[in-house]
Amino acid sequence: MKPVDKGPGGGSIGGGPNKKNGKSKCALCDKPVVEKYSPFCSKHCADVDLGRWLKGQYAVPATLGGAEGTAEDEE
Numbered sequence: 001m002k003p004v005d006k007g008p009g010g011g012s013i014g015g016g017p018n019k020k021n022g023k024s025k026c027a028l029c030d031k032p033v034v035e036k037y038s039p040f041c042s043k044h045c046a047d048v049d050l051g052r053w054l055k056g057q058y059a060v061p062a063t064l065g066g067a068e069g070t071a072e073d074e075e
């Protein structure tokens with residue numbers, strides 16, 4: 001007789017992408033990207049980019065040359 005001992009099965013240990021991709025570079029300073037801050041190399045760069053983005057949102061040139069001459073009739 002052969003005692004077939006099957007363990008609690010499964011040969012897959014862990015799960016997740018554990019490959020090192022050393023091809024990604026920081027979008028700001030071209031340093032190796034840290035996965036945590038992807039696609040940037042550090043929180044600093046992430047913040048800088050975010051800041052730029054936000055500023056861009058606020059710094060929208062709202063100079064429309066159509067409001068010339070206020071129609072105010074004051075007597």
Ligand SMILES: [Zn+2]
Pocket residue numbers: 026027028029030031040041042045
């Ligand atoms: Zn960077």
